[in-house]
Amino acid sequence: MLNKQPIGIFDSGYGGLTVFRSIADQLPDYDYIYLGDNARAPYGNRSFNTIHEYTWQCVQMLFEMGCPLVILACNTASAKALRTIQQRDLIHEDPSKRVLGVIRPTAEVIGNYTQTKQIGVLGTKGTVQSKSYLIEINNFFPEVKVHQQACPLWVPLVENGEHDQPGADYFVKKYLDQVLAKSTEIDTLLLACTHYPLLQGKITAYLPKHIKVVPQGDIVAASLKDYLNRHSEMEQKLTKGHTRQFFTTSDDTDDFDHHASMFFSEQVKSEYASLK
Known part of the structure; x- marks a missing residue:
């Protein structure tokens, strides 16, 4: 995994897979890692601070997996966590990394x-x-x-x-x-x-x-394609091996796979990602 630099896609659960589907269709060459925080979903009714804490923890997990670019394929996380991550957290973590949202x-x-x-x-x-x-x-x-x-x-x-x-x-x-x-x-x-x-x-x-x-799927995918066209420094980092990996914070990966396959319109096989 260390030799790859995939695009990370995060959601609090399964919904981001509809966005990932569109991204994978429009940008099929890249390597991807999807992370669903199913153990703590849903995020919709949680506080700003909690959503930021959970989202940033998962973004850091994707960074550790080698992703220099992470898409928050979740409206709630984009609304309540993205600004703080972009304006504060990334400056301390690694200013060369990028986190983008869907809003x-x-x-x-x-x-x-x-x-x-x-x-x-x-x-x-x-x-x-x-x-x-x-x-x-x-x-x-x-x-x-x-x-x-x-x-x-x-x-x-x-x-x-x-x-x-x-x-x-x-x-x-x-x-x-x-x-x-x-x-x-x-x-x-x-x-x-x-x-x-x-x-x-x-x-x-x-x-x-x-x-x-x-x-939103096709809109976000088109926007990502445009972003990579305009930011060659990021585009050149990303590896293109056509791989797709799926992780969930739920220890019931079989349940995740069942639901995820419905959202992604393709059979999904996931791995468990432990929350530290």
């Missing part, structure tokens, strides 16, 4: 999807409370009105394999009704949680035809 690249383009200049952002309680999307989208598209909606039961539905069952419909419709009640002009809904693409079929079924549903 900024999404905010940079989401305004291009709306005709009415009104969008809904569907996310976890933590992401919504952070107001990160309100701030970032306003930076790039000040003319766009953002309506946030927390969907706290969507992640448990997905992680318990209930996302495609009839029982999920009530909670899908409930949160969609709540966000659409905030404005009749919303024509774009951003899935600001990496779990939510697994609910996209049900989400679309309960929406008027003119409302676009935008997941």
Whole structure:
């Protein structure tokens, strides 16, 4: 592993695998390591300090595995931990390493999807409370009105394999009704949680035809490709052996593999990563 310099991809659980899928499809040559902190998931309702502590610990683990670049493929971690990691932790750890999130690249383009200049952002309680999307989208598209909606039961539905069952419909419709009640002009809904693409079929079924549903995977992958094109010093460090390794902080790797294969749309075989 020491001879490799993979791209690290982190999530609090499984959802980041939907982003990893898009990244691997668009940038297939690189080596990758995925780390899911399933032992401490979900992060959505935890405090800023706790999320930062957990996220930074996992980022350091990926650094130790040889990753010079880590993607936080988790909206909650991006909202509550990324800034501190970038502005404080990396300076002390190693300024040559980089940690990127999913919120900024999404905010940079989401305004291009709306005709009415009104969008809904569907996310976890933590992401919504952070107001990160309100701030970032306003930076790039000040003319766009953002309506946030927390969907706290969507992640448990997905992680318990209930996302495609009839029982999920009530909670899908409930949160969609709540966000659409905030404005009749919303024509774009951003899935600001990496779990939510697994609910996209049900989400679309309960929406008027003119409302676009935008997941993040392809946006983040395109942004990473652009980043590597613009930062040759990082691109040249990364090794290209087409390898993919999966780690979980849960000691039940078989359970992780079962769920992860559903998110990644490919058979996954993971290893246990012990939290120190």
